[in-house]
Amino acid sequence: MINFIPLYFFIFEMIDNKINKVLIFVSAVILGTLLLSLLPAFNMSGFEIKKVDVLADIRTNAAIDDTAVIDTAVYPTNQFVDSCTAGIICINDYSAEHDALSRFYNALDTGSRPVRIAYFGDSFIEGDLLTCSLRDLLKKKYGGNGVGFIPVNCITAGFRSTAVTSAYGWNEHCVTDSIFSYSKQGISGHYFIPNTNATATFSCRNVAGKEIDTCSSASFYFITDGNLKFTTVINRKDSQQHTISGSKDIQKITVNGQIAHIKITVNNPGINTRFFGVAMDNDTTGIVVDNYSLRGASGESLKSIPEKTLKDFDKLRNYDLIILQYGLNVASKTQTKYDYYKKTMKNVINHLRSNLPNSDFLLISVGDRAAKINGEMQTMPGVKNLLLAQQQIASECGIAFWNLIDAMALDGGMKGYVKSKPPKANLDYTHINIRGGEQIANHLFEAIEYGKERYFEKKKYNKLK
DSSP, X not given: OOOOHHHXXXXXXXXXXXXXXXXXXXXXXXXXXXXXXXXXOEEETTEEEOOOOTTTTTOOSTTSSGGGSOOGGGSOXXXXXXXXXXXXXXXXXXXXXXXXXXXXXXXXXXXXXXXXXXEEXXXXXXXXXXXXXXXXXXXXXXXXXXXXXXXXSOTTTTTOTTEEEEEEEEEEEETTSTTOOGGGOOTTSEEEEEEEEEEEEEEEBOTTSSSBOOEEEEEXXXXXXXXXXXXXXXXXXXXXXXXXXXXXXXXXXXXXXXXXXXXXXEEEOOSSOEEEEEEEEOSSSSEEEEEEEOTXXXXXXXXXXXXXXXXXXXXXXXXXXXXXXXXXXXXXXXXXXXXXXXXXXXXXXXXXXXXXXXXXXXXEOOOOOEEEETTEEEEOHHHHHHHHHHHHHHHHHTOEEEOHHHHHHXXXXXXXXXXXXXXXXXXXXXXXXXXXXXXXXXXXXXXXXXXXXXXXXXXXXXXXX
């Protein structure tokens, strides 16, 4: 008979030994994390190292409270805010003459040409969230069609409900890539280098993403040193050949029609050619809203867009309003100072303003973000600090500012968005969904319309004086 007793003790000893090793490893990780939590937040060469706090969600002491929030008394307010209609969060105008949005408002009032908005943001507006509903509201009042600018390809290709895209045969580069060339950066943070026979298709959808929509024009934006040849096919039947000579400037090729679907095939990629994307909209009238979202962005990468690129887009796209909305990737739970970010974003705004001189600027604050504090979900004090820092950025740059946290508070804040039936935000208490985007777009549209009315009231009053 085989004696299994020695074998049993050998296996037991091996298992026991492995368990001991796992326990030692886990204990070391926990101890190391607790030791890291003793380190304060600090900056290293301009890069913020955030404080590790593994006990934040269970701590019930006074370490996290509103006493850490910056004093609001240091921030000036718009002279029209006090008279703002109940239920509307007004746009603060920090320009010297209180005309920060005058070009935009006058363009809306005239209606003789396309009024273009470039909406830059992080994952809060990714996949055309919020911007699709804002675009729809503006188009219903001021006209227009299409969905605006679409990169050749992007991470949200299967997520964006207002555009269906596919791309093959392209070398694509994003500002978040390790091999990205900043000298080639496009306005969306991407550029795309075509191979021979590279193809891409684009089609519009309505705001719900359920029905095919149409646009009046499709404009391709690219730069090439020459010999570029490509074919466009509208609605799978109307084909056009395009042969492009070289230029040091970004070029635009536009095809017109009642376009529901367009395909581009690069027959010859030419010399040093890179594409940026296609704009599907109305090139002669109405409202255009371009969504320039970039996941994980803080807004800092906008400073690296080459001056020449911005100036070329200023000529070709001619934005009346630039909206900047960042903060999700900057805010921390308890941080009280955002001096580095404030300096960075002021440089970003100055860079954009100097190269897009015909545009008005609106800075939208970080959205509400909740965390468990003293046992219940509340707005993070660190997010409130960032909000006030952003307000100061707008004040010191003399541009318009809109308080998104106050706008979300009209509907119960992020907590109310998550708890609503159906929900308007995700369970991370950070990101909205399509319903939340629609809610915020309604508030922003009302703020824009109210601000426009007030602007023309003031303009008329000044003429009568």
